[in-house]
Amino acid sequence: MSSSPAGATKAEAPLAAEALKRAIAAQREMALALFARLDEGSRGDPGIMRDTYGDGENFGHAVFAKAAQDAGLELQRDAAANTYASWAGEDRTRPRILMGSHLDSVPNGGNFDGAAGVVAGLVVIAALRQLGVKPQCDLTVMGVRAEESVWFEVSYVGSRGALATLPAATLDNRRIDTGRSLADHIATCGGDPESLRRGERFLDPDRIRAFLEVHIEQAPSLVEAGYPIAICTGIPGNFRFPNVAVTGRHDHVGTPRRFRRDAAMAAAAFATALDAIWAEHEAAGIPIAITFGRFHTDTRKHGMTTVPGAFHFSLDVRAYDAAVLAGIEARLPAIVARIERDKRVSFDFGARASAAVGPVDQAIFAGLTGSAQRLGIRAMPLGSPASHDSAAFAAAGVPTAMLFIRNENGSHNPDERMDIDDFLDACTVMADWVAGNAT
Numbered sequence: 001m002s003s004s005p006a007g008a009t010k011a012e013a014p015l016a017a018e019a020l021k022r023a024i025a026a027q028r029e030m031a032l033a034l035f036a037r038l039d040e041g042s043r044g045d046p047g048i049m050r051d052t053y054g055d056g057e058n059f060g061h062a063v064f065a066k067a068a069q070d071a072g073l074e075l076q077r078d079a080a081a082n083t084y085a086s087w088a089g090e091d092r093t094r095p096r097i098l099m100g101s102h103l104d105s106v107p108n109g110g111n112f113d114g115a116a117g118v119v120a121g122l123v124v125i126a127a128l129r130q131l132g133v134k135p136q137c138d139l140t141v142m143g144v145r146a147e148e149s150v151w152f153e154v155s156y157v158g159s160r161g162a163l164a165t166l167p168a169a170t171l172d173n174r175r176i177d178t179g180r181s182l183a184d185h186i187a188t189c190g191g192d193p194e195s196l197r198r199g200e201r202f203l204d205p206d207r208i209r210a211f212l213e214v215h216i217e218q219a220p221s222l223v224e225a226g227y228p229i230a231i232c233t234g235i236p237g238n239f240r241f242p243n244v245a246v247t248g249r250h251d252h253v254g255t256p257r258r259f260r261r262d263a264a265m266a267a268a269a270f271a272t273a274l275d276a277i278w279a280e281h282e283a284a285g286i287p288i289a290i291t292f293g294r295f296h297t298d299t300r301k302h303g304m305t306t307v308p309g310a311f312h313f314s315l316d317v318r319a320y321d322a323a324v325l326a327g328i329e330a331r332l333p334a335i336v337a338r339i340e341r342d343k344r345v346s347f348d349f350g351a352r353a354s355a356a357v358g359p360v361d362q363a364i365f366a367g368l369t370g371s372a373q374r375l376g377i378r379a380m381p382l383g384s385p386a387s388h389d390s391a392a393f394a395a396a397g398v399p400t401a402m403l404f405i406r407n408e409n410g411s412h413n414p415d416e417r418m419d420i421d422d423f424l425d426a427c428t429v430m431a432d433w434v435a436g437n438a439t
Contacts, residue, residue: 015131015435017375023127024428030067030126032420034119037063039111047108047414052151053081053175053185060103064118064143071126073141078202080161081191083143087125089135089438095209097135097438098398099124099430100142102158102389106150110416112216116405116423118143120214123424124431135438137209144389145189151175152182153242155355159392161191164201171197209437210364210401211393214426216418217404218386218411228422229429230382231368232402235358235391236289238318239329241349246270248345250301250309263311264297266343271295271313273335277328281319287383288319288328320383322357358384358391361399364433368401371432377425379403386411403430 041063042048042056050056061083065075068085076084086096101117121141128135145158152173160166171183171193178185183193222230248261274290281288298310319325336347372379382404394400403426409415 015133015432019131020127020432020435021375021428023130024123024424024431026130027123027126027427028420028424031119031123031423034063034067034122035111035115038115042105044105044108044414048105048111049107049109050103050105051107052104052146052148052157053182053189057104057145058189060115061143061145064103064141067122068141071122073125077190078162079192079195079200080145080158080166080202081186081189082145082158082162082202084140085122085143086138086140087129087135089137089139091136092138094137095207096138096140097209097434098140098142098211098393099213099434100140100144100211100389101213101215102144102147104146104148104151106148106412108414109412110414112405112407112416112418113218113411114144114147114215116216116418117214120423120427120430123427124434127427127431128435131435133435133439137438139434139438147389149240149353149387151177153240154182154353155238155387156389156392157182159389161196162201162203163205163392163396164199165392165396166196168197168199205393205397208393208398210361210399211390212364212430212434213388213390213400213402214430215388215402215404216407216411216416217382218384218407220408220410221382222380222404222406223408225380227378227380228406228419229372229377229379229426230404231365231372231379232360232390232404233365233381233383234320234360235384235388235394235402236318236320236386237322237325237357237391238316238355238387239325240317240353241315241351242353243350244313244315245348245350246311246313246345247348248309248311248343249307251307253305253307255307260307261309261344262307263345264308266339266345266347267295267311267313269339269343270335270347273339274315274317277331281324286319286321286324288317288324289385291316318387320357325357355387355391356395358388358394358400360394360401364399364401367433367436368403368429371429371436375428375432377429379429
């Protein structure tokens, strides 16, 4: 795991706990107003629709920029159209502390996934200013573009674009609904895709002290355990095949089994085989997740009385260890070969995508844990079940950490829940760490 640079320990004179809690609590109405504004202006009926590099995400960035401007923060945008709001430190040559998350959503998603991390950054800065803290380095809130990979079927566009780690070829990816390229969408939103294609970097990892991300949890682990927040222990990497096609032969429903080339049964056999791999890892205490997000016959030809000759699915495999991911992927060819032989079909896996495992900086993890304990805020360690922009920063060598907020109903759905007191607890812990490491 990555390690923090020298000087990573907390300040010798931390903020008084009760004063910090009061300063954070004073930002409650500001936070509620921002969440309400985001909700009102990006409705998806049901849920939220802040589409990546579209009107919804643009709206989210406009709300963030207006709030930052009203607070007197310095605004910047980069070639990927990410938005930055900075409170200038006394010594601007020092590496900055970045806080933030994404402002896009999945179709018909929830209001807090991503946005909570951006609002949290604004809350922390407002509270520290109220307390008269004078940071030595810049404190910057980053509103990240395009974290939700559903739109362009690629991960971390905004964060990797800022860090110059976005593969140039991804700029040619097409958005699933508009058919327009990522480059075209970025340009329409005021970015500079050609700068990204040239690999020009806006954020230098050596100039970032830390990247901190607050996020709602995406499974009800905290609800189950009875904790308001968690401190992240790691972010999974993944490999993905967004568009797998199985080709067999369309036949009459009465065709005997020995004559069939059933693409649906072949896909089902593949899914069953991977579920067995998941169970095997779970029994060994190795956390992984395997998801078939799309799994369907050809809508142009399917019917109740037709044997499916074509089937399509997406595959997402994630784990906290790169070797585990590699081991699972290495088993796929033998599974596919067996099914192709038995079912007399062919598999075409199409383009592959992946994201690196995101290690959490252990010094920051320890610091956040200590802050929670000192402040009397109950927090538990928790591995992220999902991918986050933090992983892109960690992969670039930036010391990274995350805080999770209790969420009763999971994520990527209209029923996301976040209690404002839990949110403020996460802000308090982050503010305590920031105050101790920026002064």
